[in-house]
Amino acid sequence: MGDGAGNLGLHHHPHHRSVSSSNPSLLCGPLSLRLSLSSRSRGLAAARDLSQGELILTVPKSALMTSQSLLKDEKLSVAVKRHTSLSSTQILTVCLLAEMSKGKSSWWHPYLMQLPRSYDTLANFSQFEKQALQVDDAIWVTERAILKAELEWKKAIPLMEELKLKPQLQNFRAWLWASSTVSSRTMHIPWDDAGCLCPVGDFYNYAAPGEEPCGWEDLKGARNESSLQNSSFWNKDATNNSDAGQDDVLSQRLTDGGYKEDLAAYCFYARKNYKKGEQVLLSYGTYTNLELLEHYGFLLDENPNDKVFIPLEPEVYASSSWPKDSLYIHQNGKPSFALLSALRLWATPASERRSVGHLVYSGTQLSAENEIFVMGWIAKSCHVVLENLPTSVEEDSLLLCAVDKMQDPNVPMEVGNALRSPGVEFSAFWEVHDLKIGDGNGGLLLSEKARRSMERWKLAVQWRLRHKRILVDCISHCTEIISSLSPTFLGHRGYQS
Numbered sequence: 001m002g003d004g005a006g007n008l009g010l011h012h013h014p015h016h017r018s019v020s021s022s023n024p025s026l027l028c029g030p031l032s033l034r035l036s037l038s039s040r041s042r043g044l045a046a047a048r049d050l051s052q053g054e055l056i057l058t059v060p061k062s063a064l065m066t067s068q069s070l071l072k073d074e075k076l077s078v079a080v081k082r083h084t085s086l087s088s089t090q091i092l093t094v095c096l097l098a099e100m101s102k103g104k105s106s107w108w109h110p111y112l113m114q115l116p117r118s119y120d121t122l123a124n125f126s127q128f129e130k131q132a133l134q135v136d137d138a139i140w141v142t143e144r145a146i147l148k149a150e151l152e153w154k155k156a157i158p159l160m161e162e163l164k165l166k167p168q169l170q171n172f173r174a175w176l177w178a179s180s181t182v183s184s185r186t187m188h189i190p191w192d193d194a195g196c197l198c199p200v201g202d203f204y205n206y207a208a209p210g211e212e213p214c215g216w217e218d219l220k221g222a223r224n225e226s227s228l229q230n231s232s233f234w235n236k237d238a239t240n241n242s243d244a245g246q247d248d249v250l251s252q253r254l255t256d257g258g259y260k261e262d263l264a265a266y267c268f269y270a271r272k273n274y275k276k277g278e279q280v281l282l283s284y285g286t287y288t289n290l291e292l293l294e295h296y297g298f299l300l301d302e303n304p305n306d307k308v309f310i311p312l313e314p315e316v317y318a319s320s321s322w323p324k325d326s327l328y329i330h331q332n333g334k335p336s337f338a339l340l341s342a343l344r345l346w347a348t349p350a351s352e353r354r355s356v357g358h359l360v361y362s363g364t365q366l367s368a369e370n371e372i373f374v375m376g377w378i379a380k381s382c383h384v385v386l387e388n389l390p391t392s393v394e395e396d397s398l399l400l401c402a403v404d405k406m407q408d409p410n411v412p413m414e415v416g417n418a419l420r421s422p423g424v425e426f427s428a429f430w431e432v433h434d435l436k437i438g439d440g441n442g443g444l445l446l447s448e449k450a451r452r453s454m455e456r457w458k459l460a461v462q463w464r465l466r467h468k469r470i471l472v473d474c475i476s477h478c479t480e481i482i483s484s485l486s487p488t489f490l491g492h493r494g495y496q497s
């Protein structure tokens, strides 16, 4: 690929291998680039068995796309200096658009050309896609993301005008593309909050942090930022320990990627053993599904960090000192420790709260009666939330099946017709996009715009379905606890949904 970013001096470790006919991967060394029809499902696979802690990729500083490297462009640098109110993320976004404007003459051209053409992060959601989330909190987060993108774009327009970027690179669509690139692909670097774009390193797909060795809990508080940048968070040990005690460090390392000052490179490690052919994944940080959707445009069916918040009486917050954001239901349907404690205290007569405080804060059940009341209250609240949402778990599951079939390019026309029936939402999507049925066995004709919108609609339905399933699981959990404490209780109160 010549002297441009196609030839970046990346290194794979520890055994360098050349690409051979028996190893037709796009990269040499322990990783291969897995491509598929959709740019969204590209990822890195193990080209041989990998061991936990193994250094598998280094990307030198010179290959990282950062504001610092892009601002070597004198004209850009002079202009940016005149716009001191812009954030580091806005500056990187403008720098990315300015680099795009150079076309083939950009050193980064090969890298820029393989970036996704569009994104599914919440800021890209249309009115229809946003409403499909159904849950007020999620709709609000989406509106906030859209407003933030608009505001940041408007504030950056004077700089883009000064740079005389082409009109198509100055409009909101281009801004959304560039800011979504920054949101979903940058990695943390110590010298710039905006992070860096890391060729090849940004092909790693995400796995939620799972069961981790000791130290995991201690690290939790500092996560939840808006990009791959958290990946570096785990590298604190690795950054500070160079060669000394390397084996120890490797075995204890919580990291899978981070910038190493001593090597002047971004380094990636295998955080577990991988078999040849397995996808090698990176933990970008701890995110709920809504956060994944907001910053990265995807969600996990099984996300150990997912949370559901239910409406609570103001008195619940007032009666304990737990922060609001600790009062939630886990993805397995169990109330969080804080939620349970806060409700146990709230369900205790005010005059007795002081005397039971120490039991509550140590997670102890106060009495069967108190526990039954609390579980009943949670189950009832989940039930009310579910009742007030426009569609049920069953309807959402059917809708997802129908969308899956619609996305199947081989869907015959008759099936396409049948798919138009399930519910108002389907008709609304149909109308918004003015969809047509193709002739012969061509099936449904979806414009590129409709196809992309259907992808985001599906993400919204998947999100709300996961949300509802957590509420349903919570009702089952609470009902089980109630029946274990008082087998006859259910008959009297009927808390089941």
Ligand SMILES: C[S@@+](CC[C@H](N)C(=O)[O-])C[C@H]1O[C@@H](n2cnc3c(N)ncnc32)[C@H](O)[C@@H]1O
Pocket (backbone or CB within 6 Å): 039, 040, 041, 042, 043, 116, 184, 185, 202, 203, 204, 205, 206, 207, 228, 295, 296, 297, 298, 299
């Ligand atoms: C840093 S990039 C990873 C490489 C990306 N798949 C590509 O083709 O360029 C992050 C993006 O990959 C996709 N992604 C990452 N992890 C994923 C996962 N576990 N499931 C689905 N999509 C994922 C999302 O679109 C996300 O915004």
